[in-house]
Amino acid sequence: MVNQGPDPPARGDPLHPRRPSAAFGRESTDVEGPLADDFDREWPACWETAASLLEWHEPYDAVLDDDDAPFYRWFVGGRLNAAENCVDRHLESRQNQVALRWEGKRGERRAYTYLDLYREVNAVAAALRDLGVEEDDVVTFYLPNLPALPIGMLACARIGAHHNVVFAGFAPDALADRMDGVDSSVLVTCDGHFREGTAIGQKRKADAALAALETSIPTIVVDRLGPSHDTQLGDDQYDYDGLVTTFTGEEVEPVPRAATDPLFHIHTSGTTGEPQRMTHATGGYLAGTAWTAGTVFDLSPGDTYWCTADVGWITGHSYVVYGPLARGATVVLAEGSLRYPDRHRPWEVIERNGVEVLYTTPGTVRTFAKWGESFPAAHDLCSLRLLGTVGEPIGPDTWEWYYTNVGGERCPIVDTWWQTETGSILLSTLPGTDEMKPGSVGPPLPGIEVGIVDEHGRELPPGEPGYLTIERPWPSMLSPLEGDEYWVLAEYWQEFSDPRADSWSYFTGDRAVVDDDGYVRIIGRDDDVVTVGNRRLGTAELEAAITAVDGVTEAAAVAGTDGGDTELYVFATVAQERRDRETIREAVADSVAERVGEFVRPGAVVFTPELPETHSGKTMYRILERIVEDAPLEDSDPLRNPEIVGELATIWARE
Numbered sequence: 001m002v003n004q005g006p007d008p009p010a011r012g013d014p015l016h017p018r019r020p021s022a023a024f025g026r027e028s029t030d031v032e033g034p035l036a037d038d039f040d041r042e043w044p045a046c047w048e049t050a051a052s053l054l055e056w057h058e059p060y061d062a063v064l065d066d067d068d069a070p071f072y073r074w075f076v077g078g079r080l081n082a083a084e085n086c087v088d089r090h091l092e093s094r095q096n097q098v099a100l101r102w103e104g105k106r107g108e109r110r111a112y113t114y115l116d117l118y119r120e121v122n123a124v125a126a127a128l129r130d131l132g133v134e135e136d137d138v139v140t141f142y143l144p145n146l147p148a149l150p151i152g153m154l155a156c157a158r159i160g161a162h163h164n165v166v167f168a169g170f171a172p173d174a175l176a177d178r179m180d181g182v183d184s185s186v187l188v189t190c191d192g193h194f195r196e197g198t199a200i201g202q203k204r205k206a207d208a209a210l211a212a213l214e215t216s217i218p219t220i221v222v223d224r225l226g227p228s229h230d231t232q233l234g235d236d237q238y239d240y241d242g243l244v245t246t247f248t249g250e251e252v253e254p255v256p257r258a259a260t261d262p263l264f265h266i267h268t269s270g271t272t273g274e275p276q277r278m279t280h281a282t283g284g285y286l287a288g289t290a291w292t293a294g295t296v297f298d299l300s301p302g303d304t305y306w307c308t309a310d311v312g313w314i315t316g317h318s319y320v321v322y323g324p325l326a327r328g329a330t331v332v333l334a335e336g337s338l339r340y341p342d343r344h345r346p347w348e349v350i351e352r353n354g355v356e357v358l359y360t361t362p363g364t365v366r367t368f369a370k371w372g373e374s375f376p377a378a379h380d381l382c383s384l385r386l387l388g389t390v391g392e393p394i395g396p397d398t399w400e401w402y403y404t405n406v407g408g409e410r411c412p413i414v415d416t417w418w419q420t421e422t423g424s425i426l427l428s429t430l431p432g433t434d435e436m437k438p439g440s441v442g443p444p445l446p447g448i449e450v451g452i453v454d455e456h457g458r459e460l461p462p463g464e465p466g467y468l469t470i471e472r473p474w475p476s477m478l479s480p481l482e483g484d485e486y487w488v489l490a491e492y493w494q495e496f497s498d499p500r501a502d503s504w505s506y507f508t509g510d511r512a513v514v515d516d517d518g519y520v521r522i523i524g525r526d527d528d529v530v531t532v533g534n535r536r537l538g539t540a541e542l543e544a545a546i547t548a549v550d551g552v553t554e555a556a557a558v559a560g561t562d563g564g565d566t567e568l569y570v571f572a573t574v575a576q577e578r579r580d581r582e583t584i585r586e587a588v589a590d591s592v593a594e595r596v597g598e599f600v601r602p603g604a605v606v607f608t609p610e611l612p613e614t615h616s617g618k619t620m621y622r623i624l625e626r627i628v629e630d631a632p633l634e635d636s637d638p639l640r641n642p643e644i645v646g647e648l649a650t651i652w653a654r655e
């Protein structure tokens with residue numbers, strides 16, 4: 001299995017970072033525990049290194065309990081509180097250090113010290129309690145990147161309630177799907193937000209979701225639009241600022257949670273039509289995110305760090321909120337588009353805040369590259385010392401652009417591979433330690449063992465593409481709630497495991513290849529999931545929105561690149577009598593926006609007499625992907641209707 005790190009980099013190698021990671025080998029002082037030294041210890045004891053970065057109410061008895069594999073339990077017997085680890089523990093040594101710097105869309109700026117954060121988290125925790133939220137209840141958040149989102153999440157963690165954050169760009173139906181089944185006690189949303197100067201309603205969407213669910217729960221509404229927009233609050237709806245004012249000064253004791261108790265739920269797109277509830281456990285998740293924030297992002301207390309992700313996705317949970325705050329960093333949180341008010345915004349944010357570590361996506365870097373190097377060049381970016389990417393493979397050209405024009409050929413780049421399910425980064429180079437190879441995520445992190453296997457689960461030699469598996473459990477792994485085990489087993493643990501031998505391999509859903517030096521290159525997903533603009537969406541959910549359009553009989557959604565951007569492409573068959581293709585095309589785009597979210601707009605809607613299918617009637621997505629990528633079409637996969645392939649290629653060429 002591929003668990004060996006690479007050889008030390010050659011001296012003078014231009015891709016070898018010059019600035020060694022300060023975190024490695026650092027002496028242990030409060031949150032700055034030894035990050036990697038202990039990894040010489042035997043697995044799984046090596047993971048105590050990660051746990052030692054946290055404060056525990058009660059020590060754990062066992063690092064790992066694998067009695068009920070693959071439902072592994074980490075740090076069993078231990079008790080801790082995640083909010084206390086991200087906030088309270090910093091008060092003694094850095095209460096006046098800025099914890100959160102918010103950059104609003106309209107030029108607003110707000111800074112919260114760790115003490116401010118403590119006060120507001122306590123106030124919101126008290127307010128939630130007052131609304132009846134108890135330990136193990138669920139609170140749903142439907143908010144853009146406003147301070148109230150990380151604060152609300154931490155308030156939940158403080159009282160042992162689970163948060164369930166839903167990306168604010170999702171449509172009401174998608175919100176309803178993500179609330180259904182978690183039994184939320186409270187919903188937190190905002191009145192609206194501005195899109196390039198125009199006010200967009202958010203509460204309206206939240207109200208529609210509640211109406212669809214035929215439920216009414218207490219709703220907290222953040223006032224984002226200001227006094228010029230009067231939002232009517234109904235019965236059982238509360239103004240966030242009003243609650244904070246009422247409850248400021250109250251201190252809520254952090255609830256000691258078992259390490260194995262849920263911290264939150266987040267929904268992900270799997271291979272079924274429904275969004276899937278993913279649950280992460282308090283101890284392992286926090287240990288994994290804190291440890292990787294230290295090792296991969298080299299974050300120490302006081303470092304200024306900016307992750308451009310939306311808090312509503314896992315990247316925001318792990319690397320805007322929990323990981324960096326557990327490390328005592330100063331986190332920049334930016335609301336809204338990076339191109340508004342103009343293309344200088346990202347570079348102004350870095351310059352103004354003295355950002356040292358920047359974490360973004362290859363798609364964002366491609367957009368920056370398209371805008372041109374004059375934008376970063378117009379700003380002093382000398383504060384930067386480390387760059388990161390996540391979400392999709394970064395092409396060598398994009399990598400070079402990032403390295404040169406953003407990092408000034410001085411900053412290492414970490415290409416981090418992980419998933420909603422993995423909770424924290426599992427594959428990445430370590431800055432200052434490992435050589436960087438553009439286009440390759442690097443070796444598994446210490447403690448992680450991965451495999452590249454064929455369809456029978458047999459290990460493949462270097463250079464041969466196969467399925468990416470994880471061969472040993474890791475602390476921040478998915479921790480399904482009772483009742484979710486069955487589908488979790490089917491989705492992730494069945495494909496390549498041998499239950500009779502009690503041998504468990506986690507299937508990532510990705511295809512990858514390992515090089516001779518142990519570096520892993522990710523090819524892409526192998527399941528019915530598309531990643532558009534770094535958002536992972538289930539094809540089934542998209543296709544349900546497309547086939548809801550009158551006249552559309554069948555649909556397939558695939559992702560492809562267009563001039564560097566990932567786009568969604570729709571292939572659809574329509575009822576024979578329908579000639580109004582343009583109307584259907586528009587209706588498809590509208591339906592996707594309405595049912596999934598306005599952030600997904602198909603790059604093209606292609607009509608075809610049939611979709612390419614296997615003999616068992618499954619859509620052959622791989623062929624459609626090759627068509628949209630203009631890649632060669634020779635394919636050995638047996639199709640029920642091979643003649644459609646040439647026809648589709650002709651239709652596509654005409655588009």
Ligand code: PRX
Nearest residue numbers: 390391392393415416417418419420522536
């Ligand atoms: O296909 C891989 C891709 O994103 C998927 C996980 O998506 P999600 O759960 O939404 O989490 C995204 C952020 C962690 C993976 O299965 N992916 C993630 N990171 C990389 C990547 N593909 C290539 N390179 C990466 N660095």
